[in-house]
Amino acid sequence: xxxxxxxxxxxxxxxxxxxxxxxxxxxxxxxxxxxxxxxxxxxxxxxxxxxxxxxxxxxxxxxxxxxxxxxxxxxxxxxxxxxxxxxxxxxxxxxxxxxxxxxxxxxxxxxxxxxxxxxxxxxxxxxxxxxxxxxxxxxxxxxxxxxxxxxxxxxxx
Amino acid sequence: xxxxxxxxxxxxxxxxxxxxxxxxxxxxxxxxxxxxxxxxxxxxxxxxxxxxxxxxxxxxxxxxxxxxxxxxxxxxxxxxxxxxxxxxxxxxxxxxxxxxxxxxxxxxxxxxxxxxxxxxxxxxxxxxxxxxxxxxxxxxxxxxxxxxxxxxxxxxxxxxxxxxxxxxxxxxxxxxxxxxxxxxxxxxxxxxxxxxxxxxxxxxxxxxxxxxxxxxxxxxxxxxxxxxxxxxxxxxxxxxxxxxxxxxxxxxxxxxxxxxxxxxxxxxxxxxxxxxxxxxxxxxxxxxxxxxxxxxxxxxxxxxxxxxxxxxxxxxxxxxxxxxxxxxxxxxxxxxxxxxxxxxxxxxxxxxxxxxxxxxxxxxxxxxxxxxxxxxxxxxxxxxxxxxxxxxxxxxxxxxxxxxxxxxxxxxxxxxxxxxxxxxxxxxxxxxxxxxxxxxxxxxxxxxxxxxxxxxxxxxxxxxxxxxxxxxxxxxxxxxxxxxxxxxxxxxxxxxxxxxxxxxxxxxxxxxxxx
Numbered sequence: 001x002x003x004x005x006x007x008x009x010x011x012x013x014x015x016x017x018x019x020x021x022x023x024x025x026x027x028x029x030x031x032x033x034x035x036x037x038x039x040x041x042x043x044x045x046x047x048x049x050x051x052x053x054x055x056x057x058x059x060x061x062x063x064x065x066x067x068x069x070x071x072x073x074x075x076x077x078x079x080x081x082x083x084x085x086x087x088x089x090x091x092x093x094x095x096x097x098x099x100x101x102x103x104x105x106x107x108x109x110x111x112x113x114x115x116x117x118x119x120x121x122x123x124x125x126x127x128x129x130x131x132x133x134x135x136x137x138x139x140x141x142x143x144x145x146x147x148x149x150x151x152x153x154x155x156x157x
Numbered sequence: 158x159x160x161x162x163x164x165x166x167x168x169x170x171x172x173x174x175x176x177x178x179x180x181x182x183x184x185x186x187x188x189x190x191x192x193x194x195x196x197x198x199x200x201x202x203x204x205x206x207x208x209x210x211x212x213x214x215x216x217x218x219x220x221x222x223x224x225x226x227x228x229x230x231x232x233x234x235x236x237x238x239x240x241x242x243x244x245x246x247x248x249x250x251x252x253x254x255x256x257x258x259x260x261x262x263x264x265x266x267x268x269x270x271x272x273x274x275x276x277x278x279x280x281x282x283x284x285x286x287x288x289x290x291x292x293x294x295x296x297x298x299x300x301x302x303x304x305x306x307x308x309x310x311x312x313x314x315x316x317x318x319x320x321x322x323x324x325x326x327x328x329x330x331x332x333x334x335x336x337x338x339x340x341x342x343x344x345x346x347x348x349x350x351x352x353x354x355x356x357x358x359x360x361x362x363x364x365x366x367x368x369x370x371x372x373x374x375x376x377x378x379x380x381x382x383x384x385x386x387x388x389x390x391x392x393x394x395x396x397x398x399x400x401x402x403x404x405x406x407x408x409x410x411x412x413x414x415x416x417x418x419x420x421x422x423x424x425x426x427x428x429x430x431x432x433x434x435x436x437x438x439x440x441x442x443x444x445x446x447x448x449x450x451x452x453x454x455x456x457x458x459x460x461x462x463x464x465x466x467x468x469x470x471x472x473x474x475x476x477x478x479x480x481x482x483x484x485x486x487x488x489x490x491x492x493x494x495x496x497x498x499x500x501x502x503x504x505x506x507x508x509x510x511x512x513x514x515x516x517x518x519x520x521x522x523x524x525x526x527x528x529x530x531x532x533x534x535x536x537x538x539x540x541x542x543x544x545x546x547x548x549x550x551x552x553x554x555x556x557x558x559x560x561x562x563x564x565x566x567x568x569x570x571x572x573x574x575x576x577x578x579x580x581x582x583x584x585x586x587x588x589x590x591x592x593x594x595x596x597x598x599x600x601x602x603x604x605x606x607x608x609x610x611x612x613x614x615x616x617x618x619x620x621x622x623x624x625x626x627x628x629x630x631x632x633x634x635x636x637x638x639x640x641x642x643x644x645x646x647x648x649x650x651x652x653x654x655x656x657x658x659x660x661x662x663x664x665x666x667x668x669x670x671x672x
């Protein structure tokens with residue numbers, strides 16, 4: 001049995017904040033979220049450690065059960081989830097939004113890859129924003145922009 | 158400019174190598190598979206560097222595709238991805254391109270491998286749970302029948318106690334010369350002991366949990382004996398409530414190929430259900446009828462268990478075979494009996510039905526005839542051993558004794574032989590009209606149709622395969638008589654060994670081939 005997915009929820013008037021922690025795979029159970037009924041679901045994926053193709057299937061099944069007139073806002077989306085969002089149709093619904101996601105940048109001096117949290121509205125014309133490290137050195141975006149930011153096109157207005 | 162950018166649209170990880178293994182191109186999914194950015198991949202010179210320390214690159218296939226242009230697929234390869242300790246399983250396809258470079262396509266089957274392993278584990282757990290449920294059902298049945306069983310045991314115990322008292326009195330009064338009375342008393346004690354032992358052994362045998370191998374085993378059994386065992390089990394309870402059991406066995410020698418313990422469980426279940434209903438509804442002149450029929454038209458063996466109770470209510474008829482459905486009060490029934498019975502019968506390629514009746518409830522078990530069952534089972538077993546169809550030979554064995562059929566079943570198990578067992582010459586002839594066999598072994602002395610009469614009828618059907626007799630030393634002379642007239646190839650003498658049987662079979666087949 002894989003590492004059990006943990007789901008933490010914090011309810012407020014019109015919205016629910018949900019932390020998804022662990023692996024999204026064939027054993028994942030999202031029923032705890034489906035028991036809640038709110039207009040806005042804020043999904044924090046910061047601590048998702050793995051997502052495989054079976055997990056994607058479970059995810060899509062779950063997302064389709066959330067009322068269409070409710071909005072899902074994704075935040076702190078890790079690279080592994082961004083890659084799935086880019087590959088799989090139906091991962092994002094039309095009126096859902098990705099508020100913030102992690103993108104890989106490379107520091108040539110230290111030869112290190114760093115994950116930087118970007119806001120979706122920072123991406124203009126599929127161009128990665130210029131980022132600098134603590135020393136002021138410019139970092140290089142370490143993926144193919146057109147492919148990495150493809151998911152943004154899937155978002156509705 | 159090359160055409161490799163077309164591969165950007167593929168969902169598989171793809172790279173193009175030159176004949177030295179240098180990476181000329183890789184797509185986005187190659188980057189995702191190896192968890193390396195395009196910048197890092199650009200720094201890697203050859204594919205061998207990429208695999209270094211991560212997995213075994215299929216060098217032999219790479220060499221082959223260079224020297225013999227075409228498409229080649231590797232075996233499954235385990236890859237260690239990056240420093241993340243992530244393991245993945247891939248299959249790699251190498252294809253030579255027109256420009257002499259090599260297209261390498263990676264198929265990531267990690268999920269399939271993991272799910273398969275999970276499936277095997279869960280299936281094993283399910284099988285264990287199933288065995289436990291079967292066992293629980295047996296225990297529940299014993300529990301329900303315990304009142305009758307203990308009543309049945311107390312009777313011989315009382316008789317034994319009474320007789321021992323008689324002997325004690327005779328000893329005290331020094332009347333030991335009354336030998337007849339002493340002998341009678343001792344005999345009664347022994348009989349009581351035997352009866353109790355039989356009841357206990359019956360229970361032990363019923364309750365014994367079969368191993369996984371035993372669960373799958375089938376043996377030739379006399380169906381009447383199995384039914385009588387089930388009646389023996391439940392009879393104490395029926396007697397206690399004055400319920401009459403009517404046995405209607407039209408033929409005495411009906412043989413079935415079954416897991417004896419499991420079919421016993423089904424029968425005890427049906428009898429036990431009937432008992433409960435007849436007792437609960439206080440039926441006047443309660444009766445249970447058990448019938449065995451050989452349905453020749455459909456090649457079936459049928460067992461009918463019918464009571465004269467109130468019958469199954471219409472609204473329950475479609476529910477009674479479902480798991481956990483019960484009409485009993487909570488704690489009085491598991492509701493699993495009929496669903497387990499159904500599973501057992503279906504595992505025998507049979508059906509368990511509730512028949513339409515005017516009075517009471519009538520359950521019908523239909524099982525395929527032993528000829529069909531043995532043929533099907535044997536063929537499945539040989540296929541599982543991936544024995545080529547051309548290598549298998551089909552042999553029919555006709556013998557009215559079930560233990561002989563079971564011996565042959567064991568002999569042929571691992572020999573690539575498809576075995577059709579039959580206990581009745583007329584049934585065997587019907588099967589031979591539809592299935593070609595390579596050889597027939599027939600017992601010589603049988604009721605209804607002897608081996609000689611059977612062989613004559615086989616030849617009348619224009620079936621020319623070799624026939625071997627099965628008989629004792631005293632009948633050895635018949636071979637000379639029947640060899641010319643009926644083409645009897647030989648005789649297997651009882652008692653026989655596996656080696657002797659196989660030798661006779663292969664000799665007969667060889668003789669036939671040479672003709």
